[in-house]
Structure formats: C-alpha cells, structure tokens
Amino acid sequence: MSARPPVLLTPGPTPLHPAAREALCAGEALGHMDPAVFAVNREIQADLRTLYGAPAGTFTALLAGTGSLGMEAGFANLLEPGDPVLIGVNGSFGARMVEMATRCGARVRTVTAPPGEALSPQAFADALAEEEKKGEEVRLVALVHGETSTGVLNPLAEIARAVAPSGALLSVDAVATAGMQPFDMAGLGADYVYTGSQKGLSAPPGVAPVAVSGRALARHAARRTPAPLWYADFAGLRDYWEAHSYHHTVPVQLHFALHAALRAALAEGLPQRQARAAAIGEAVLAALTPLGFTPFVPTPAHRLPTVLALRLPPGLDDAATRAALRERGISIAGGMGPTAGVIWRLGLMGEGARPAPYERFLTELEGVLGVRGVTQRFQEALGVGA
Numbered sequence: 001m002s003a004r005p006p007v008l009l010t011p012g013p014t015p016l017h018p019a020a021r022e023a024l025c026a027g028e029a030l031g032h033m034d035p036a037v038f039a040v041n042r043e044i045q046a047d048l049r050t051l052y053g054a055p056a057g058t059f060t061a062l063l064a065g066t067g068s069l070g071m072e073a074g075f076a077n078l079l080e081p082g083d084p085v086l087i088g089v090n091g092s093f094g095a096r097m098v099e100m101a102t103r104c105g106a107r108v109r110t111v112t113a114p115p116g117e118a119l120s121p122q123a124f125a126d127a128l129a130e131e132e133k134k135g136e137e138v139r140l141v142a143l144v145h146g147e148t149s150t151g152v153l154n155p156l157a158e159i160a161r162a163v164a165p166s167g168a169l170l171s172v173d174a175v176a177t178a179g180m181q182p183f184d185m186a187g188l189g190a191d192y193v194y195t196g197s198q199k200g201l202s203a204p205p206g207v208a209p210v211a212v213s214g215r216a217l218a219r220h221a222a223r224r225t226p227a228p229l230w231y232a233d234f235a236g237l238r239d240y241w242e243a244h245s246y247h248h249t250v251p252v253q254l255h256f257a258l259h260a261a262l263r264a265a266l267a268e269g270l271p272q273r274q275a276r277a278a279a280i281g282e283a284v285l286a287a288l289t290p291l292g293f294t295p296f297v298p299t300p301a302h303r304l305p306t307v308l309a310l311r312l313p314p315g316l317d318d319a320a321t322r323a324a325l326r327e328r329g330i331s332i333a334g335g336m337g338p339t340a341g342v343i344w345r346l347g348l349m350g351e352g353a354r355p356a357p358y359e360r361f362l363t364e365l366e367g368v369l370g371v372r373g374v375t376q377r378f379q380e381a382l383g384v385g386a
Contacts, residue, residue: 013198015351023260055186057214062207067175070194070208076229081105088143118302121158146176151309181274191216202350203261277353283381308346
C-alpha cells in the first residue's frame with residue numbers, strides 16, 4: 001500500500017471537508033437534549049432550507065442514518081398499503097425505490113429507461129394519464145435526480161412539470177446532486193427531498209438531510225394507520241426538532257460535522273461548486289479519452305456532473321486495474337449490476353472535485369498502465385500553467 005495519504009474518488013463517501021473534520025473532533029461530547037445542540041440544529045434547519053430552495057412551511061431535519069434511510073422514510077411516511085405509486089427506474093437506486101415501496105404495501109408502477117439513458121417526462125405524463133383513465137389516483141411519484149449507478153442526470157424540472165397536474169406528491173432522491181448545484185424545491189413543487197451527508201457536502205456518513213413540504217406533512221397527518229417506521233416517523237422527528245422533546249438519541253457529533261460542512265458549501269456558493277465539478281469532469285474526460293475511455297451516457301445533457309461514468313477501453317482489466325490503483329492508495333468505483341466490469345464511476349462531489357486528488361489518480365494510473373501524458377492533458381484542460 002502507498003505510504004502517501006489515500007485518495008477517495010468514489011461516488012460516495014467523499015473526502016471530508018476540513019471544517020467537518022475539525023467539528024467532528026472538537027471539544028467534549030454534548031447530550032442530544034442540550035440547548036447548545038438545539039441551537040446548532042436550528043441553524044442546520046435554516047441552512048437546509050437554503051440548500052434545497054425550500055418554500056416557507058417546509059420541515060427540514062437530519063435523519064440518523066444514510067441516504068437510504070432518507071429514501072425509506074419517505075415511502076414509510078407518505079404511503080399506506082394499497083396506495084398507487086409511480087417510480088422512475090433507470091438504475092440501481094430507482095430499483096431500490098421499487099423494493100422499498102413494495103415492502104410498504106404500495107401498488108407500484110414504473111417508468112423505465114435502459115442504463116445510461118434518462119427517464120422521459122412524457123412517459124411519466126402518459127403513465128399518470130393511464131392510471132387516471134382506470135380511476136386510479138397516483139398518490140406519490142418518486143425518482144432519482146442523479147442516478148449514481150450509471151452517471152445519468154434525469155430531467156427533473158421537465159418531469160416535475162409532467163407530474164404537477166396529477167396532484168401526486170413528488171419525492172426526489174437528490175443524493176448525487178444536493179450540495180453541488182442549486183436546487184429549487186419550491187419551483188419544482190417537490191414534496192420530499194433527501195440526500196446523504198457523505199456525498200456532495202463532504203461530511204461523515206451517518207445523517208440524511210431531508211426536506212418535507214407542508215403538503216407532505218398534511219398527507220402524513222391524514223394517515224389511516226401509523227407509519228410503519230417508528231424511528232424516522234415524521235411526527236416523532238418534529239417532536240424532537242421543533243418541540244425539543246425526546247424521541248431518540250441523535251448522533252450529536254455528526255450534526256456538528258454536517259453543520260460545518262453545510263456552512264462551507266453555502267459560503268462557497270452552489271453555482272461555484274457546480275462549475276468546479278464540471279471543470280474537473282471535463283478535464284478528466286479530456287485526459288482519458290486518448291486511452292480509449294468514452295462517456296457511458298451518450299447524451300451530454302444527461303450526464304451527471306457529480307459522477308463521471310466512463311466505459312472502459314477494450315482489453316482493460318477492470319478488477320485488476322482498480323486493485324493496482326488501491327495498492328497505490330487510489331479508490332475509484334466500478335459499475336453496479338449490469339454495468340459491472342463495463343464502466344468506472346469517478347466521484348466529483350464535494351472535496352473530491354478538486355484538481356489535486358485527480359492529478360494524483362491520473363499520475364498513478366499512468367504508472368499502472370505504463371503510459372505517459374495523461375496528467376499533462378488533465379492540467380492543460382484545466383489551464384494549469386497556461
């Protein structure tokens with residue numbers, strides 16, 4: 001293993017922001033009912049409303065779990081057995097949504113696209129119209145904004161416009177996009193949005209920032225039966241976050257770290273972070289294209305800026321090459337499911353979207369493959385030394 005510090009360039013977790021690392025390790029532990037913790041929580045809630053572009057009346061909080069808990073909590077709180085739900089599926093995380101909604105007893109219908117292709121807004125409109133003809137009222141529409149497993153950016157704004165006339169709640173997985181670009185929850189009419197702390201914000205894994213609209217809270221309050229997931233029930237969460245009454249022991253140190261990372265992201269500016277990730281991604285692509293790497297997502301507008309998915313050159317041994325990179329201290333991700341052995345997925349989130357870690361990766365890749373000039377092309381594409 002390399003003696004140099006390891007470089008983490010996966011689509012999550014991402015390298016810790018220095019402010020998050022400092023906050024995680026600073027000072028003595030505080031109890032989760034301490035007034036100082038509630039003060040930090042209030043600031044987190046306000047900052048999350050900014051992060052998500054949330055309208056007035058939106059409830060924001062941290063769930064004590066990763067982004068997958070954010071996904072499951074939405075279905076558990078907003079669906080009841082027998083409810084019709086429409087889910088977009090064009091990768092592993094859309095498929096995970098289907099499994100979770102099914103376990104909640106919902107009647108699931110899907111809109112699908114092959115891996116590497118974006119979901120069609122018209123397909124959502126057609127599916128909703130078809131359900132209406134059958135006398136069915138779709139209660140919830142859910143989709144992944146950025147499908148981490150394939151590097152696809154779904155056309156969220158267009159899909160939201162297609163969904164709006166139906167009156168269905170809209171749930172958005174923003175795990176691969178929140179914190180790395182502006183998000184307009186109010187303009188989209190989204191009702192439930194979530195991410196993971198370890199993604200674009202570069203905080204430690206373990207909390208899931210969520211935003212719940214007033215409409216979704218009303219749906220939850222009108223449930224015929226209690227939500228099956230006690231731990232992340234919206235009512236219990238509001239008891240803690242708003243009424244400051246005991247519900248469960250929250251991971252205080254992770255709250256502090258998330259608070260610091262979130263403040264740093266907003267101070268840098270979401271448009272600036274979006275531009276930073278795009279510049280690094282374009283430079284990496286320019287560096288690797290002469291080696292035979294090609295974008296897995298054919299349509300540029302549908303490429304996820306925070307996860308560069310690259311089809312491997314013919315003859316490159318995926319597992320052996322990534323293992324050799326790990327020996328040199330570089331962690332990158334391969335494909336998932338049908339794309340295993342077919343693509344690499346390079347994270348461009350948070351502190352991973354910086355020139356230095358990618359220079360290190362490309363330099364080590366030169367050594368593994370026995371080639372030259374890759375790092376130089378990267379630097380030239382960024383304008384380094386120009």
